[in-house]
Every structure is written in structure tokens, then in C-alpha cells.
Amino acid sequence: MDKKEVVNLLNLQAKKIRQNIIKMIHEAKSGHTAGSLGMTDVFTALYFSFLNVNPKKPKDPDRDYLILSNGHICPGLYATLAARGFFKEQELFTLRKFESGLQGHPHRESLPELETTSGPLGSGLSQACGIALSLKRDKKNNKVVCLMSDGEHDEGNTWEAIMFAHKYHLDNLLVIVDRNRIQIDGNTEQIMPLGSLREKYLSFGWGVIDINGNDMQEIVNALQRATIEREKPLAIIAHTTPGKGVKFMEHDYNWHGRAPNEEETKRALELLK
Amino acid sequence: MKELKATREGFGEGLLLAAKQNTAIWALTADLASSTGLLEFSKEYPERFVEVGVAEQNLVTVASGLAATGKIPFATSFAVFSPGRNWEQIRTTICYNNQSVKIIGSHAGLGVGEDGATHQALEDVALMRVLPNMDVIVPCDFIQAKKATIAISKTKKPTYLRLTRQKSQIITKETDKFEIGKAQILRKGQKDTVIIIGCGPLLAEALIAAEELKKEKISCTIINLHTIKPLDEQTILTLAKKTGKIITIEDHQIVGGLGSAISELLSEKLNVKYKMKIMGVENKFGESGTPEELYEKYKLNSKYIKQEVKKILK
Numbered sequence A: 001m002d003k004k005e006v007v008n009l010l011n012l013q014a015k016k017i018r019q020n021i022i023k024m025i026h027e028a029k030s031g032h033t034a035g036s037l038g039m040t041d042v043f044t045a046l047y048f049s050f051l052n053v054n055p056k057k058p059k060d061p062d063r064d065y066l067i068l069s070n071g072h073i074c075p076g077l078y079a080t081l082a083a084r085g086f087f088k089e090q091e092l093f094t095l096r097k098f099e100s101g102l103q104g105h106p107h108r109e110s111l112p113e114l115e116t117t118s119g120p121l122g123s124g125l126s127q128a129c130g131i132a133l134s135l136k137r138d139k140k141n142n143k144v145v146c147l148m149s150d151g152e153h154d155e156g157n158t159w160e161a162i163m164f165a166h167k168y169h170l171d172n173l174l175v176i177v178d179r180n181r182i183q184i185d186g187n188t189e190q191i192m193p194l195g196s197l198r199e200k201y202l203s204f205g206w207g208v209i210d211i212n213g214n215d216m217q218e219i220v221n222a223l224q225r226a227t228i229e230r231e232k233p234l235a236i237i238a239h240t241t242p243g244k245g246v247k248f249m250e251h252d253y254n255w256h257g258r259a260p261n262e263e264e265t266k267r268a269l270e271l272l273k
Numbered sequence B: 001m002k003e004l005k006a007t008r009e010g011f012g013e014g015l016l017l018a019a020k021q022n023t024a025i026w027a028l029t030a031d032l033a034s035s036t037g038l039l040e041f042s043k044e045y046p047e048r049f050v051e052v053g054v055a056e057q058n059l060v061t062v063a064s065g066l067a068a069t070g071k072i073p074f075a076t077s078f079a080v081f082s083p084g085r086n087w088e089q090i091r092t093t094i095c096y097n098n099q100s101v102k103i104i105g106s107h108a109g110l111g112v113g114e115d116g117a118t119h120q121a122l123e124d125v126a127l128m129r130v131l132p133n134m135d136v137i138v139p140c141d142f143i144q145a146k147k148a149t150i151a152i153s154k155t156k157k158p159t160y161l162r163l164t165r166q167k168s169q170i171i172t173k174e175t176d177k178f179e180i181g182k183a184q185i186l187r188k189g190q191k192d193t194v195i196i197i198g199c200g201p202l203l204a205e206a207l208i209a210a211e212e213l214k215k216e217k218i219s220c221t222i223i224n225l226h227t228i229k230p231l232d233e234q235t236i237l238t239l240a241k242k243t244g245k246i247i248t249i250e251d252h253q254i255v256g257g258l259g260s261a262i263s264e265l266l267s268e269k270l271n272v273k274y275k276m277k278i279m280g281v282e283n284k285f286g287e288s289g290t291p292e293e294l295y296e297k298y299k300l301n302s303k304y305i306k307q308e309v310k311k312i313l314k
């Protein structure tokens, strides 16, 4: 298959995942819509063209590790895991419900496919660092990917981990930041200006690639570059559109943690056709 | 149906009232202005409002600095993050340093519901109760949250105010008095009754249980212990002495919460034989579900209160 075909297939897959995200959050009546839709292309590229994972052997010691630090966008992760065959699509519609494996925020013991429990922001990267350091010292080749939001760069813990990764030359660690410029109370630059994450990561000794996080070709290319021999931890800053694909949700921070009602769900699914 | 309102809404209204009276009152939040009832305040008093972003350690330490110059800062977030994440900062820079900062922890308890265990603070009362200088207050409804907010704005003490996400029944009246450290008797039973002591919206379940038990000729006294620290020792001891049958209920871990505080008191100072049952979360985390489903699973509703009353009478 040539590159173009791969990208087309990934885009098709992403579209289906987006539809499920809308349906499952609507069914749950609560959940985080904007970030989930914004990161769908990254989730898709990771699970369908990058990560070495096996739905039949989720705890394979040779697997790659995906750590979702910004746990609230788990609808995106859950929908991607289902599409990749980790569990039945039907389970998606138990999201946030009583005794479901799909807890409102990811819980490792409720869904063993997960590497970590998350939701509280700013503690995913440190865990990813621990995993990466351990694998590195064991001379293993598993990749460690940590997904983070821009909002969680407000947390001091994030910067502690960024320095740590540099100190220990975690060249097996890849961070992908959802740079969607929104958080709960408003736009990131109003709530707590982050400025250039590129400059910040560079000055902390990391490699950095900036991409359009909703352009499948750019995502695939960046992931390819991430596998090239390097001496540093690498951050892909994925500039995404929160609510991507559903015009009336795009770039609107009010959709950070809102579920679409009946009518909005219909309109959203129409737009995602 | 009676109107339901959340205690966090009561806090928001109370803070506006207090801020009108006292210009030293400031409010800070960590990217949770609307969820913690601060939206109005941020519009009304932008020059007394501070947004720190998702940074709970910074939230309370900046608040400590503000207090050092005479401000009365109310620092809001979800209880799991503040006082959950920033406990040592609260300990040293607010309690040991003795600054009048008000820690406002919303979304406490299983009542958070669908967000699941990561967002359900079940340990916050224990974390705050253990700190010297800290007052700990858990209002039971919208009205009481409003009054408690005004009351704590008038003290010089570090204070923790525990709030809830879910809309819940209003069980107190605007005319009821609220005094920090003075327990409220919500329902008076006959002598030799069972004493139910609780805090927070779960008290509505105790009231339902008591009403139903009355039909079975069992009478209960219900105490709303909205202040867990300082403890109203006199009220508790006087009532406990009369009956020797005490049940406590809270949406919190059994270890370290209200029941724990009362049991510390009784074991040392109650000079009669007594039986006690502490109802709360038994060494577990919460999970996703509706508040009703969770209170059923964790045995914290009127049905289980009735069962415990009958058990303790045996």
C-alpha cells in the first residue's frame, strides 16, 4: 500500500471513531467531547499505524505503552480501542454507567487494556518517565507514548517530569501534546498563557516537532520521524481543533466537558458523515 | 417536587453576599470557576478574582501570600485536587503559617457520580481534620452552604469547606441559625432514642429513615454536625449519654471522617456504656454511576440507615 492509501484508510477509520464518540457521550449524558474529537486523528494513527499492540495479548511484555495523561478524553481512547478490536463496540455505550469497564475517567483495574489510571491532570508524564526509564535500564525496545493536553502544562508536576526525561535521556519516550488552546474556564492563553510550547520543550532539552494534529499525513510523518534513532525525549506538539469535525463545537471551550443532546447529536452525526 | 440545589451553588451565593460586605474577600480558582460557583464573583469583582490555571499547589500558596497582606482568600477547586493534591502546601503555608485562607473543596463524595473515583473525594475531611489550626465544615444543603460561607468569611482561621456537585434536598430553613462549632439538632426524638449524627446532603436520607421508623414506633434524634472541627463536644456527649446508641453517617471514608472524630471523643469522654455504628465508605474507592446507584451499592441510603437503627436497638 502506498502512503496515500494508508492515509485514506486512516481517515476513514477516524471518521467512524468520531461518530462513536458522539454517540457514546450522548448516551452517557456527560463526558468530554471537544478534546476527544480533536485527538481522534492522533489516536487513530497511533493504534492503526504506529503502536506495537495486540488486542489478543494486551499485556504482551514486548508491547508499546500508551499513557493517556489527560484522562478526560478517554471517550476518544475507548472508541479507538474498540475499533482496534480490544473489546466489542457495543461496550462503548456503557460509558460512565454503573459497573462499566469504561469508567468516567480511565481506571486500569476496570479496563485491563489500560496502562495507567488517570483523570487528575499533570501526573501522566511522570508515570511514562518511570516506565521509560525502567524499560531502558532493562535494555528493552518498547516505545513509550504519553498523550497530554495543553491545559495540564499549568501543573508543576508536568515540568518536573519534563526535566526528568531530559536528565535520564529518555530516548524511548514520545510525548504528543494536544495543543487545542482551550481548557475549562476559557482559552489557554487567557487562563494561563503557555506561549510557545516548542520553545519551552526545546529549552528543557527535548526534541520538538510541530504538526497540524488533524492532518493524517502530517501525523504519520511525524510518528515516522519519532522512530528514527535519537538521543533525546521527543515532543510532538499537535495543533488540533477541539471538537474537530463538528462545526458548531469547534474551538468552543464550552464543549470541553459537555455532552450533545438529542438534537445536537443528530446534527453532529450528519456533519460527520 | 421540592426544589433541589447543590451546596456549591449556596457557596457561590454566600460568597457574593460576603464580598459585598467585606472588600478583603478575594476568590481564586484553578480552572474551575464555573464548576465551583465563582462565575458571578469573577464578573462582579474582577480585581479581587484570580485564575491560576490547572495548578492546585500554586492556588493555595498564592492564597497564603494574599492572606499575608490581610486579604481573605477563598481558594476553590475539586476536593480531590485541593486539598487532595496540595496537602503539604496547605499544612505548612496555611496552617502552620496560620493564615486565614479558606479552602473550598467541591465535588466531594460518591455523589459526584458519573465522573468516577478519580473525581470523588472520600478522604478530604480526614486530610483537613488532622491539621492543627484548621476548621472543617460540611454544610448539608444549599441554604446552610450559603450561611457557612458567610460565617467562615468572618473568622481569622484557616478553614476547609466541603461542597458537593449534585443537586440535593434543602432540609434547613433560611431562619435557622448557623454557628461554627455548634451542632444543629434536625429532629428531636423521645428519650432513649437512637442518635444519628451526620453531615452533608446524606442527612436527607437520615430524615427519610427517621420518618419511616416513626411509623414503626422507633424514634430517632438527628444531629447535623456541620462543623467537624472544632467538635461540639458538649452537645454530642449530652445526647450520647442519654441513650448510648449512636449511628454516624457520611459520604466519606470511615477512617478519619466525622464518625472517626466522634468515636475519638466518645471513647475518651463518655462515661457510660455505649454502642456505635459508623456508616461511610469502607476502605474502597468509588466508581462511575448515578449517585442513587452508588449510595445503594455502598449502603448509604435511608434503607440501610433503617437497618442499622434496628440492629443497634437489638
Ligand SMILES: Cc1ncc(C[n+]2csc(CCOP(=O)(O)OP(=O)(O)O)c2C)c(N)n1
Pocket (backbone or CB within 6 Å): A034, A035, A036, A070, A072, A073, A119, A120, A121, A122, A149, A150, A151, A152, A180, A181, A182, A183, A184, A242, A256, B030, B031, B032, B054, B055, B081, B085
Ligand atoms: C489536577 C486536576 N485539576 C483539575 C482538573 C479538572 N479539569 C479537568 S479537564 C481540565 C481542563 C484542562 O485543560 P485541557 O486538558 O487542555 O482541556 P481540553 O483541551 O481537553 O478541553 C480541568 C481543569 C483535573 N482533571 N485535574
Ligand SMILES: [Mg+2]
Pocket (backbone or CB within 6 Å): A149, A150, A151, A178, A179, A180, A181, A182, A183
Ligand atoms: Mg486543551
